[in-house]
Amino acid sequence: MNKLILFVEDEPTLQKTLGRALEHEGYEVQSALDGQSGLALIKRIKPNIVLLDLILPKMDGFGVLKAIKEDPEIKDIPVIVLTNLESPQDVEKALSLGATTYLVKANYELDEVIKKVKEVIK
Amino acid sequence: MSFSSVCKKMPLFRECFEFNIPLWQCPSFLFLVLGLLNIAAMISTYFISNYFTDQPEITALMTILVSLIVFIIGSTIVRGFDKLIEANKMKTEFIRVASHQLRTPLSALRWALDFMAGGSIGQPTEEQKEYLQIMKDSDARMIKLVNDLLDVTKIEMGNLPLVLKPVNLAVIAQDIIRELSPMAKAANVSIVFEADEDLPMVLSDPDKMRMVFTNLMDNAIKYTKGKGQVNVAAQKKGDYIQVSVRDEGVGIPKNQQKFIFQKFFRSDNVMKHQTVGTGLGLFIVKAIVDANNGSIWFESQEDKGATFYFKIPIAK
Numbered sequence: 001m002n003k004l005i006l007f008v009e010d011e012p013t014l015q016k017t018l019g020r021a022l023e024h025e026g027y028e029v030q031s032a033l034d035g036q037s038g039l040a041l042i043k044r045i046k047p048n049i050v051l052l053d054l055i056l057p058k059m060d061g062f063g064v065l066k067a068i069k070e071d072p073e074i075k076d077i078p079v080i081v082l083t084n085l086e087s088p089q090d091v092e093k094a095l096s097l098g099a100t101t102y103l104v105k106a107n108y109e110l111d112e113v114i115k116k117v118k119e120v121i122k
Numbered sequence: 123m124s125f126s127s128v129c130k131k132m133p134l135f136r137e138c139f140e141f142n143i144p145l146w147q148c149p150s151f152l153f154l155v156l157g158l159l160n161i162a163a164m165i166s167t168y169f170i171s172n173y174f175t176d177q178p179e180i181t182a183l184m185t186i187l188v189s190l191i192v193f194i195i196g197s198t199i200v201r202g203f204d205k206l207i208e209a210n211k212m213k214t215e216f217i218r219v220a221s222h223q224l225r226t227p228l229s230a231l232r233w234a235l236d237f238m239a240g241g242s243i244g245q246p247t248e249e250q251k252e253y254l255q256i257m258k259d260s261d262a263r264m265i266k267l268v269n270d271l272l273d274v275t276k277i278e279m280g281n282l283p284l285v286l287k288p289v290n291l292a293v294i295a296q297d298i299i300r301e302l303s304p305m306a307k308a309a310n311v312s313i314v315f316e317a318d319e320d321l322p323m324v325l326s327d328p329d330k331m332r333m334v335f336t337n338l339m340d341n342a343i344k345y346t347k348g349k350g351q352v353n354v355a356a357q358k359k360g361d362y363i364q365v366s367v368r369d370e371g372v373g374i375p376k377n378q379q380k381f382i383f384q385k386f387f388r389s390d391n392v393m394k395h396q397t398v399g400t401g402l403g404l405f406i407v408k409a410i411v412d413a414n415n416g417s418i419w420f421e422s423q424e425d426k427g428a429t430f431y432f433k434i435p436i437a438k
Contacts, residue, residue: 013230017237024242055222084225088283105229106265110236 002028003121006047008038008064009082010056014105018051018082021110022117035059039067042074049121052099054083054090062093069098078120082113138207149204156196164189213275220275224268231261270402273333274385277409284327284413288437291324291331291363292317292356298335299354302343310349313339317356324363325437330410337403338367338430344399345371345392345428362416362433370427379422383408391424407432 005027009015012033019029030045032038036058042050050068054061061081069075078100083090086104094102100120103113138148145151164185171184239246239254246254276282299313306313342352346369353368374382378389385405392399411418411432422428 011226011230014226014233017230017233021233021237021240021242024237084221084229086221088285106225106232106269110233110240113233 004028004047007031007051009053035064039064050079051082054085065097149200152200160189160192163192228265273406286325288323289326289328292321306343311343311346313352315354322436324434326414334407337407342369364433366431368429373424373428374422375424
C-alpha cells in the first residue's frame with residue numbers, strides 16, 4: 001500500500017505543486033487548508049507523515065504540533081515543518097514541540113523537499 | 123534590579139522594548155519625563171515670580187506661560203520620536219509581509235518550475251528547458267533579493283539573530299566552493315583552497331558564516347573577467363582564524379573604496395561589467411562578521427583584483 005502523506009497548507013498553489021510532485025513519487029497525498037481540519041484529519045486517517053505549515057487559519061502550526069504530540073494515538077507520526085518563518089525562536093519552538101525537521105520553503109528546491117520526505121518516511 | 127529592568131516590566135514601556143527602542147527614545151517614557159519637567163517648571167516659576175513681584179496676576183500669568191512653552195517644545199519632540207517608532211514598526215511589518223506574502227508565491231513558482239523541468243508531466247523540449255531555466259533563475263534572483271532585504275532590515279533593527287555553535291571555517295569554505303563550482307566553471311574561473319591543518323573552531327552561526335563565504339566567493343567569481351583564479355585561504359593568526367578571498371578581477375577604484383560596505387553601493391567599474399547584483403552582499407557580510415566579534419577589510423587595485431580578509435575569534 002502506498003504511504004500516506006498529509007499536507008497541511010493554506011496556500012493552494014503550494015499544495016498543488018508539492019502535492020502532485022509527491023504523488024508522482026508514488027505517495028498518496030491528502031491535504032487540509034487550515035490547522036483545525038488538519039488536526040481532525042490526522043486523527044482520522046493517521047498518515048505516515050505530516051507536512052505542516054506554521055501560519056495557518058483557525059489553529060496555527062504550533063498548536064497543531066502540540067496537539068499531535070499530546071495525543072498518544074498520533075504522537076509518533078513524524079512532522080516536517082514547511083514554512084517561510086525562519087527566526088531561530090520559531091525553529092527552536094517547533095523542534096522543542098517535537099517536529100522532526102524544519103524546512104524554510106524559499107530556501108529549498110522541490111527535489112530537496114522530496115528527499116527530506118523520503119528520509120523521514122523510511 | 124536596575125532601573126531599566128523595572129521599566130521593561132511596566133506595560134507602558136513594553137512596546138518600546140519589543141521594538142528595540144532605547145528608553146530615552148520611548149515616547150511614553152518621554153511623556154512622563156515631560157510631565158514631571160512641566161510640574162517642576164511651574165513650581166519654580168511660581169517661586170521666582172513671587173520673589174520679584176507681589177502681584178498674584180503676574181505670578182499666575184508667568185507660571186502658565188512657562189509651562190505652556192515647556193509643554194509645546196516637549197510635545198513636539200515627543201511627536202518626532204513617535205514617528206521614529208512608527209517607522210520601526212513598519213520595518214517589523216515589512217519583515218512579516220516579505221517573509222510570508224512574498225516568499226510563499228516565489229516558492230510555489232520555484233517548485234512548479236522544478237516539477238515541469240523534471241519531466242514528470244511530459245519531457246520538455248530543449249528550447250522549453252531553456253525558458254524554464256530562465257524562469258527558475260529569475261525566481262531565484264527574486265528570492266535572493268527578498269532574503270537580502272529581510273537580512274538588511276533585521277540588521278538595521280539591531281536584531282540579526284545568531285545561533286552560535288563551534289564551527290570549522292575550513293569545512294564551510296570547502297562546502298561553498300563545491301556549491302559554487304558549476305558557476306565558477308561556467309565563468310572559466312578556478313578556485314584554489316588552502317587551510318592550516320587542524321584549524322581550531324570558531325564560535326559562530328554556521329548558516330550566517332555560509333552567507334559570508336557565499337557572498338565573498340560569488341563576488342570574486344562574478345567580477346573576474348575572462349579566465350582567472352580565486353584563492354581562498356584560512357589560517358590561525360593569534361587568537362583569530364583569518365580567512366582571505368583573493369581574485370584577479372576588476373578590483374575596486376581607489377576613490378570608491380570607502381563606500382564598499384555601504385548598502386546598495388555598487389562601484390562604477392562593476393556596473394560596467396555586471397549589472398546583476400543589489401549592492402547588499404558586502405553590507406550583510408560586514409554586519410555578520412561584526413556580530414561575531416570579528417573584523418573585515420580588503421586590499422584592492424583597479425583592474426588587478428581584490429582580496430577580502432576577515433577574522434573571527436577562536437572558540438575558547
